[in-house]
Amino acid sequence: MNPIEFIEQKKDRLINTYHDLHSLAEPSWEEKKTSLYIRERLTEAGLTVKNFSSHYGIVAEIPGQSEKVVALRADMDALLQEVDGEVKPNHSCGHDGHSTMVLFAALAIAQSGIQPKHTLRFIFQPAEEKGEGALRMMEEGALEDVTHLFGLHVRPSMEVPYGKASPVIIHGASATIKGTIKGLQAHASRPEDGINAIEAAALIVRKLKEYKLETEIPYSIKMTQLQTDNEASNVIPETCTFTIDARAQTNEVMTELKLVVKRIMKKSMEESGSTISWKVEGFVPAAIQNEKAIKIAETAIAAELGADNVAPDCVSRGGEDFHFYTVKNPGITATMVGLGCGLEPGLHHPKMTFNLEALVYGAKILTRTILLASEQ
Numbered sequence: 001m002n003p004i005e006f007i008e009q010k011k012d013r014l015i016n017t018y019h020d021l022h023s024l025a026e027p028s029w030e031e032k033k034t035s036l037y038i039r040e041r042l043t044e045a046g047l048t049v050k051n052f053s054s055h056y057g058i059v060a061e062i063p064g065q066s067e068k069v070v071a072l073r074a075d076m077d078a079l080l081q082e083v084d085g086e087v088k089p090n091h092s093c094g095h096d097g098h099s100t101m102v103l104f105a106a107l108a109i110a111q112s113g114i115q116p117k118h119t120l121r122f123i124f125q126p127a128e129e130k131g132e133g134a135l136r137m138m139e140e141g142a143l144e145d146v147t148h149l150f151g152l153h154v155r156p157s158m159e160v161p162y163g164k165a166s167p168v169i170i171h172g173a174s175a176t177i178k179g180t181i182k183g184l185q186a187h188a189s190r191p192e193d194g195i196n197a198i199e200a201a202a203l204i205v206r207k208l209k210e211y212k213l214e215t216e217i218p219y220s221i222k223m224t225q226l227q228t229d230n231e232a233s234n235v236i237p238e239t240c241t242f243t244i245d246a247r248a249q250t251n252e253v254m255t256e257l258k259l260v261v262k263r264i265m266k267k268s269m270e271e272s273g274s275t276i277s278w279k280v281e282g283f284v285p286a287a288i289q290n291e292k293a294i295k296i297a298e299t300a301i302a303a304e305l306g307a308d309n310v311a312p313d314c315v316s317r318g319g320e321d322f323h324f325y326t327v328k329n330p331g332i333t334a335t336m337v338g339l340g341c342g343l344e345p346g347l348h349h350p351k352m353t354f355n356l357e358a359l360v361y362g363a364k365i366l367t368r369t370i371l372l373a374s375e376q
Contacts, residue, residue, distance in 0.1 A: 003108035160340035174319030179278030194236035314338035
């Protein structure tokens with residue numbers, strides 16, 4: 001059976017698979033049940049499946065006529081967040097949908113009996129929400145011999161409308177900076193005898209707010225967490241911890257922002273007399289556009305949805321660790337498709353929902369994309 005026809009005929013099963021994965025929501029590095037579910041479906045379909053002892057990632061293949069490899073990548077983890085007063089894993093970023101679509105692209109091609117020109121690889125990646133999964137999968141050889149790589153992410157309605165898809169998501173770079181400020185305790189009635197860690201943090205906040213880069217490229221940098229364990233209200237706090245969220249639409253501007261943080265920390269220490277230690281604990285790079293990959297995805301979208309439903313470039317300030325694959329492998333032909341799906345009210349909202357019919361045409365787009373790429 002033609003793989004596109006297979007997806008259409010099995011669309012009820014596809015949507016049920018989504019519901020199964022949605023109910024299995026597991027946080028980063030703990031995707032045990034999700035991984036087992038996907039592995040069993042791939043193995044039953046006759047794909048060669050590889051799993052790993054140190055994490056729950058999966059690599060499955062359909063052999064081709066050459067040693068070159070064309071790959072699709074899906075993420076599997078859920079976001080740990082508060083939902084109705086309970087902190088729990090929740091698929092508010094759509095990774096359950098991504099896994100469903102890549103899984104059905106693999107199943108559709110496997111049952112068709114097509115022998116592709118190049119080997120087709122399906123990468124199911126853990127820990128995207130921590131920005132660590134792509135790096136681990138590369139360490140495990142997931143990109144060995146890969147010439148083309150494609151991913152997909154569901155998009156909010158404000159970015160890509162339902163029934164449309166963009167051949168590229170231009171994610172920005174993001175960095176999470178964690179730090180500790182050490183001051184000096186004193187009685188609150190004699191603040192001049194101490195060094196107030198909170199006041200040092202206030203200096204950082206003010207300097208971050210006042211600093212302006214000379215660029216037209218969108219960026220932001222702000223303190224998002226501040227905490228002290230000081231339980232006494234009449235004591236100048238000696239220690240506090242903070243988090244800074246930095247975002248930039250290009251990797252070059254992100255490099256500038258990191259230098260800004262370094263200068264601000266130095267000045268804040270000089271002015272407050274405190275000691276500040278900090279480091280970047282989370283980072284994902286900005287997207288690198290590849291016109292060849294974008295053209296392949298655009299052709300696949302037009303074939304499935306019609307040329308009028310190829311959406312413009314999807315520009316997002318959010319981060320995505322898919323782009324580690326391209327930053328670390330600059331010769332690879334890669335892009336990430338932005339899928340319009342009626343998603344409301346937004347990604348990472350605890351009540352995020354989307355039209356599940358989009359999973360059907362999303363799976364078809366991915367199937368067409370990997371088959372087109374395999375002929376390159």
